[in-house]
Amino acid sequence: MSKDIVTDPPEISQVKTVEVPSWVNAAWKKLNTHKKLESAISMYMEGLRMEIDHPSMALVSFVSAIEVVSLMVFHPNRCSECGNYMEISRRFRATLALVAGDTTAEYLRPAYDSRSRTVHRGALYGGELIPGVSPFSMFMVSPESEFQIGMVRGIRSAARSLLLMAVQGTLPVRSRLRSPQSGTH
Numbered sequence: 001m002s003k004d005i006v007t008d009p010p011e012i013s014q015v016k017t018v019e020v021p022s023w024v025n026a027a028w029k030k031l032n033t034h035k036k037l038e039s040a041i042s043m044y045m046e047g048l049r050m051e052i053d054h055p056s057m058a059l060v061s062f063v064s065a066i067e068v069v070s071l072m073v074f075h076p077n078r079c080s081e082c083g084n085y086m087e088i089s090r091r092f093r094a095t096l097a098l099v100a101g102d103t104t105a106e107y108l109r110p111a112y113d114s115r116s117r118t119v120h121r122g123a124l125y126g127g128e129l130i131p132g133v134s135p136f137s138m139f140m141v142s143p144e145s146e147f148q149i150g151m152v153r154g155i156r157s158a159a160r161s162l163l164l165m166a167v168q169g170t171l172p173v174r175s176r177l178r179s180p181q182s183g184t185h
């Protein structure tokens with residue numbers, strides 16, 4: 001009997017084993033030396049916590065996470081006069097294109113502007129303003145549902161893919177964003 005317990009203890013055989021992917025060790029080390037990436041992942045996690053009740057704020061979080069990755073992929077262009085970052089939204093879109101096909105990237109294109117209107121003007125796009133159940137139709141999706149289901153989920157999924165690439169070290173080598181215009185703003 002005791003032999004059975006040693007080889008196959010029931011209390012352990014009932015524990016679900018979780019397979020840890022082989023890249024986790026290296027990723028863990030990377031996070032310890034790359035604080036910005038660690039912050040980006042925390043920001044992504046914040047987005048997950050907010051997504052259902054606060055979709056506009058969740059979008060802000062997911063876009064922030066993508067922006068951190070975008071700076072790992074592209075050298076930022078800075079204004080030669082004031083030193084401010086330039087073409088942030090174009091860099092954001094170029095980063096999205098790494099994980100989204102053309103159609104999806106085009107669909108997600110307005111996300112950066114939406115995020116900016118939330119940050120700078122307090123704009124809300126999801127169901128935050130409609131307490132309770134929003135009007136439901138089989139044939140029509142409300143703009144609020146469209147935002148929450150389409151835009152926020154799409155950006156969340158892109159952020160997740162990009163963060164995974166970042167921790168796995170599979171992002172493309174950092175390059176300069178090809179610029180249609182340069183100089184100052």
Ligand SMILES: [Zn+2]
Pocket residue numbers: 079080081082083084184185
């Ligand atoms: Zn400037």
